[in-house]
Amino acid sequence: MRPSGRAPDQMRAITIEPNFTRHAEGSVLIGFGDTKVLVTASVEERVPPFLRGKGQGWVTAEYGMLPRATHTRGSREAAKGKQSGRTQEIQRLIGRSLRAVTDMAALGERQIVLDCDVIQADGGTRTASISGAWVALRLAVNGLMQAGKIEKDPIAQKVAAISCGIFQGNPVLDLDYDEDSNADADGNFVLLENGNIAEAQATAEHATYDEEALLRLLRLARIGCTEIFAAQERAIRA
Amino acid sequence: MRPSGRAPDQMRAITIEPNFTRHAEGSVLIGFGDTKVLVTASVEERVPPFLRGKGQGWVTAEYGMLPRATHTRGSREAAKGKQSGRTQEIQRLIGRSLRAVTDMAALGERQIVLDCDVIQADGGTRTASISGAWVALRLAVNGLMQAGKIEKDPIAQKVAAISCGIFQGNPVLDLDYDEDSNADADGNFVLLENGNIAEAQATAEHATYDEEALLRLLRLARIGCTEIFAAQERAIRA
Amino acid sequence: MRPSGRAPDQMRAITIEPNFTRHAEGSVLIGFGDTKVLVTASVEERVPPFLRGKGQGWVTAEYGMLPRATHTRGSREAAKGKQSGRTQEIQRLIGRSLRAVTDMAALGERQIVLDCDVIQADGGTRTASISGAWVALRLAVNGLMQAGKIEKDPIAQKVAAISCGIFQGNPVLDLDYDEDSNADADGNFVLLENGNIAEAQATAEHATYDEEALLRLLRLARIGCTEIFAAQERAIRA
Amino acid sequence: MRPSGRAPDQMRAITIEPNFTRHAEGSVLIGFGDTKVLVTASVEERVPPFLRGKGQGWVTAEYGMLPRATHTRGSREAAKGKQSGRTQEIQRLIGRSLRAVTDMAALGERQIVLDCDVIQADGGTRTASISGAWVALRLAVNGLMQAGKIEKDPIAQKVAAISCGIFQGNPVLDLDYDEDSNADADGNFVLLENGNIAEAQATAEHATYDEEALLRLLRLARIGCTEIFAAQERAIRA
Amino acid sequence: MRPSGRAPDQMRAITIEPNFTRHAEGSVLIGFGDTKVLVTASVEERVPPFLRGKGQGWVTAEYGMLPRATHTRGSREAAKGKQSGRTQEIQRLIGRSLRAVTDMAALGERQIVLDCDVIQADGGTRTASISGAWVALRLAVNGLMQAGKIEKDPIAQKVAAISCGIFQGNPVLDLDYDEDSNADADGNFVLLENGNIAEAQATAEHATYDEEALLRLLRLARIGCTEIFAAQERAIRA
Amino acid sequence: MRPSGRAPDQMRAITIEPNFTRHAEGSVLIGFGDTKVLVTASVEERVPPFLRGKGQGWVTAEYGMLPRATHTRGSREAAKGKQSGRTQEIQRLIGRSLRAVTDMAALGERQIVLDCDVIQADGGTRTASISGAWVALRLAVNGLMQAGKIEKDPIAQKVAAISCGIFQGNPVLDLDYDEDSNADADGNFVLLENGNIAEAQATAEHATYDEEALLRLLRLARIGCTEIFAAQERAIRA
Helix, strand or coil, rough: CCCCCCCCCCCCCCEEEEEECCCHHHHHHHCCCCCCEEEEEEEEECCCCHHHHCCCCCCEEEEECCCCCCCCCCCCHHHHCCCCHHHHHHHHHHHHHHHHEEEEHHHHCCEEEEEEEEECCCCHHHHHHHHHHHHHHHHHHHHHCCCCCCCCECCCEEEEEEEEECCCCCEEEECCCCHHHHCEEEEEEEECCCCEEEEEEEEHHHHHHHHHHHHHHHHHHHHHHHHHHHHHHHHCCC | CCCCCCCCCCCEEEEECCCCCCCCCCEEEEEEEEEEEEEEEEEECCCCCCHCCCCCCEEEEEEEECCCCCCCCCCCCHHHHHCCHHHHHHHHHHHHHHHHCHHHHHCCCCEEEEEEEEEECCCHHHHHHHHHHHHHHHHHHHHHHCCCCCCCCCCCCCCCEEEEEEECEEEEECHHHHCCCCCCCEEEEEEECCCCCCEEEEEEECEEEEEHHHHHHHHHHHHHHHHHHHHHHHHHHC | CCCCCCCCCCCCCCEEEEECCCCCCEEEEEEECEEEEEEEEEEEEECCHHHCCCCEEEEEEEEEEECCCCCCCCCCCCCCCHHHHHHHHHHHHHHHHHHEEEHHHHCCEEEEEEEEEEECCCCCCHHHHHHHHHHHHHHHHHHHHHHCCCCCCCCCCCCCEEEEEEEECEEEEEECHHHHHHEEEEEEEEEEEEEEEEEEEEEEECEECCCHHHHHHHHHHHHHHHHHHHHHHHHCCC | CCCCCCCCCCCCEEEEEEECCCCEECCCEEEEECCCEEEEEEEEECCCCCCCCCCCEEEEEEEEECCCCCCCCCCCCCCCCCCCCHHHHHHHHHHHHCCCCCCHHHHCCEEEEEEEEEEECCCHHHHHHHHHHHHHHHHHHHHHHHHHCCCCCCCCCCCCEEEEEEEEEEEEECCCCHHCCCCEEEEEEEECCCEEEEEEEEEEECCEEHHHHHHHHHHHHHHHHHHHHHHHHHHCCC | CCCCCCCCCCCCCCEECCCCCCCEEEEEEEECCCCEEEEEEEEEHHHCCHHHHCCCCCCEEEECCCCCCCCCCCCCCCHCCCCCCCHHHHHHHHHHHHHHHEEEHCCCCCCCEEEEEECCCCCCHHHHHHHHHHHHHHHHHHHHHCCCCCCCCCCCCEEEEEEEEEECEEEEEECCCHHHHCCEEEEEEEEECCCCCEEEEEECCCECCCCHHHHHHHHHHHHHHHHHHHHHHHHHCC | CCCCCCCCCCCCCCEEEHHHHCCCEEEEEECCCCCCEEEEEEEEEEHHHHHHHCCCCCCEEEECCCCCCCCCCCHHHHHHHHHHHHHHHHHHHHHHHHCCCCCCCCCCCCCCEEEEEEECCCCHHHEEEEEEEEHHHHHHHHHHHHHHCCCCCCCCEEEEEEEEEEEEEEEEECCCCHHHHHCCCEEEEEEEECEEEEEEEEEEECCCCCCHHHHHHHHHHHHHHHHHHHHHHHHHHH
């Protein structure tokens, strides 16, 4: 029995509000239940030093959590003067996931920065960030194409991400905070619309797991991502 | 003629959405036109070292701007590893403003932290932060009183803040970004409901100003704060 | 009755010792009573990146306090690895105040850095810094003009600053440490010789104040600045 | 054909030199081919603040790379003033992996810090670190048991880690630098002697991958870890 | 021929102005020619953690250079966010030198911090700092003895320091900036009044040197320190 | 009687293992008894900004200590976010020492970075670093000459370093940790093969010393360096 009463393969409600802010070239407020992440895509007509003059673009991400997004207030990373290892790990994952579906030559020598800021946290902030970032990226690239700055669409297909885990011995989809903080194991899967995997991660927290469990988590992730792909589609058609 | 077509003494639309997030003891999304600030009030049952054992509470604030709150993306302070001078100046001002209406003995030996995070910026983020922070603080204190943790209400009255400035030679109320970035002078006034002043600041940007101008700015601020006090009242009654 | 026995509108002794150090293009040791600040003006034949190639100059300031300038030793900011919010707020104010009287086109594409280091503190270090910085800037610009590097004098007029506050219910001029640490409200005013205002700030510390009080503080500031302008004049003629 | 001429399921030579340094309670120089990592285990009779007084121990890890462990010199993290995101991600993984086989109650209220410093890098430094750290931890715990400080052995079983990846379309075991820098996808698997999984990670670098590929990587990892378990056993019997 | 016209064994004018600032328990402005250093001694009724409860005191030092103490402006260490290696090396030397003449048991469980801030630099700032710090320390300890906080004088004798070097092939005493920046070798000697050595350092800059040269530098240092001891004596009798 | 039973003028065993790592242009594992330092020389075809375009090269050094090189674990400087004053002092000394025997014009516009990382510490890490760095530098320069990148040998002669100190009243050579931590005074001497001195430093720790003692320390250093020069010669002929 899950604390929320959900079935093992049941996602929380997915909400995607496109164009949530005015200034960004793409933006979205994505919700996986009570987890709410604001993602903005900023187009910059320059690339990092290691890519200069190579005719290729770049997609990167930064992640942050507002101090009181969580049950108890966490300290502000800007005030502490550094980003935690967790923050850096997450923003590296987001960037890799979006690059997996982007053709850097087609993007041209420009960079798109995806800022993922967690307004409210209830588990799954990194997977909501990736799923929302795809929409923000899509909107920003649409703008570049409409402005005639890009000819060939650099985004091959959708990418989405979802967490799964073993909770009280059972594989479950889309962990909320109550589950996440007590899971035996938890994983994050980044999947493409064509079924391919961009990233699979599963970590033992309180108990190690076997190969069958890994496969069951992956299958749950496929269920969840199918639902997210549909929500992404609705958002970009809105 | 103001870029927005507003009259010199006309505020932008004020929106205050209380209880915007779940976890914080008080929270609000405040908007002054396109400026949107999320403010949360976190109650902590401890005080800073310099107050320990003195039977007094403390109210303090932190301020941040999401990287793409602005027209072009700014760098993330957490990634740069330090808060800018501007950020620190603003958060010090917010904290002082709220302490001006709080009875620290009545609050008891606990701290309330006001996190003001700018979701979207269009001028006046510090004054929107102060005005919203009062509502978040009020909500958090209401909770403490309902829980029986505080007997006497530590909040004496409302406090609100608004920017005013000299734009193209004319005193105007509630500068938006277009005005703010070209103002001859700009000021921020923090006023109490009883008419008293908690903070007055007016800075020459492109032209110095005279005593008469300072007084006119203050009078405009009174007009604006009256409107904010009403919006605060509606928000806490919601 | 003020702790020092001064009348409410009485300044402490102002001392300005020009050319206090050898290497700087302009330098001064300024004293407001026991507050002593060493200000140097350094001319650099380059401008910050945002001004390059625009044919304009820049004036900026840095502020520091020697660890034992104060009654009890404070920690050294260089050892702590960052400047406090207070330090940054002060150095931003000093820079703005001097820029208010400087014609950046006439200065030419060069920067003047004003370093204000407090040797001994007894209240009013930021206003002594501004008042001394004007003399150091004047001396440095005189040197540039004598060397034929500048044709038109970029400094339009004098600027000076002084603190005022409400102490035990009474408006008083030029607060010393005993007053400053117990004031109901304190303010800093940056005034031009022609009577215009470059910056007005008044902050409630232990009690908010009304409009009449703000005006009385400003009038006291005018009295103080008149005296400072005279001392500045004597210093540059020395 | 692999650059090294190895078969797809062939590990590089594994070398484990126990007691490589004098001062540490456990130490090892582990080699996976030309990758050489020095791991030390330091026993500290204290635990982190969040565990104090709970009668439990802790195992944590830090990771570093000597500046010229790599083909071209990298900058020294101590000189840059911060650890990279990659470094933090790796040291978090090492710590989690070792905690997966350690009974914290049996360890008692003490901490063991595993320092993994890469002397020479040729791919697979994180997996060599984990595999070597288990030996260093085992040696340190043996010392504690011999000294009578621990009664029940807190280490349930061996843990080892190995990288696998898709290189030129083929799944291969134990990537060296030439393979790692050109792999389509690469993964790291942390396995227990009983076959269970502590961590599975597989990341698309130049091409996403399918479920079958994920399973083939896991099977290669099982082959590699079996070999590492044998080398660990030899090392602790030496 | 020295640039200053001084004889090889001729010091610059030594000036020591005791009680230069009001708040410090001991303070001095020391000059070696155009090198001017403000030294304050701050008595703190606590010791560093490693000495707590051992009945011993501590003497330590911090060193800083005002940004425009030098010919061209250097960046402010507080703004850069760290102290340079040179600064740390110097402040460690100053602390060691003063501890060499202080009886820590007689000082009692308190710390004296010597802040050495260079107001103007013309070579020899570290040796002027040490020589001035002894006077500031002496004044602070005198105060403790007069207040009855210390019974036995913890300062055994005077300590002074001076730089010497090989300039254009000749050993010379008390290098100024012109000499220092072109010396073949330069050294710093910290001597006690009884002739003993607390620290000897001599570094090849443009040419290595032989044993005879080392001895000649030491002899010049004795000449210089004799003069400094006399100036210290005059200062504490003033 | 020395704790190790060595004679006063007896060095510990010197071991120098050249080409210890694969990637560096020069590398060495040097041992002075139980002190083990890995030194790598990295050739970079660029120079620091202050030397650009001057046709000269540069030699610099960085120093680090693995956290558990010592008896008890020290904190990792990369994790603390800064290098200690001791670390910076040592790496400055290493760089100076190697530059004393290098002809920068003959080296050409390139930089050689010497990374000295202490694997195990038992006193004398800085002198082992210098002595080993010379071998690594020699090997790297040999490579440049064999590749035809340098014509004239830029290394004039050998440089070596050794510590000496006063232990229980007696001058002794090559202090190990037991002696170093209890010495009355300790010194480090950097000597050239022709007998000249690159650096002499002797510091009073528990007792000041006289001129005769300084000379005896220098004589012991000559004995030690003669032995190191022979070991360096064997290493580069290996």
